[in-house]
Ligand SMILES: [Zn+2]
């Protein structure tokens with residue numbers, strides 16, 4: 431898959447926001463700027479991009495994982511502003527177009543297939559979640575591979591396989607199981623979050639990462655899409671690390687992508703380089 435023969439180059443990933451109040455990640459390779467999800471207002475998203483010295487008219491494409499508002503609210507307007515395609519599968523594009531009145535450029539990417547945008551190869555994979563056809567994305571630039579996998583109700587063989595060979599894994603760690611069950615959500619909401627088509631728990635996330643580390647060696651992991659009510663950065667980190675260290679000694683660099691502001695930057699080639707943006 432993704433046989434793209436570019437020389438090794440710097441790849442940067444920035445977490446702009448991650449959680450049910452909005453999701454957006456910027457991936458840069460050379461002059462290619464990809465936005466994964468556009469779940470912040472146009473104003474907020476534009477100001478985050480400006481602070482990263484990325485004009486909000488210089489995006490190469492916008493990738494959409496699914497039509498839920500926390501991932502899609504500015505997708506159409508960002509597409510129009512950048513004259514760049516919104517990339518998603520047909521079901522997701524249809525669902526999103528029903529809400530978005532103005533036209534925008536689209537590029538249909540059937541789930542499981544690949545495309546190339548500038549210097550970045552893109553492949554989607556199916557993810558179990560309660561939207562029409564949710565996907566995660568594997569991105570490849572040179573020999574750098576990144577996976578983006580949030581809003582994932584349960585770990586499927588496709589989800590497991592998506593982490594193979596990645597340098598950076600951005601994986602949902604939505605809630606502590608115990609905190610969800612004892613927390614203030616209604617029984618109906620608890621059942622939705624915990625269902626195989628809801629959101630991934632810290633425990634399942636930790637087991638998924640542990641298994642990948644056992645099989646494949648070191649990587650950086652960003653815990654993403656944390657619940658404000660049923661999780662905290664400290665709980666997610668403690669819980670995931672606990673699951674990992676129970677199984678393997680392979681080193682992992684674990685960071686937490688914060689919910690409501692830019693929080694992390696990853697740069698290829700400098701294994702341990704990572705810092706807060708602001
Ligand atoms: Zn979401």
Ligand SMILES: [Zn+2]
Pocket residue numbers: 496498559561581
């Ligand atoms: Zn969702």
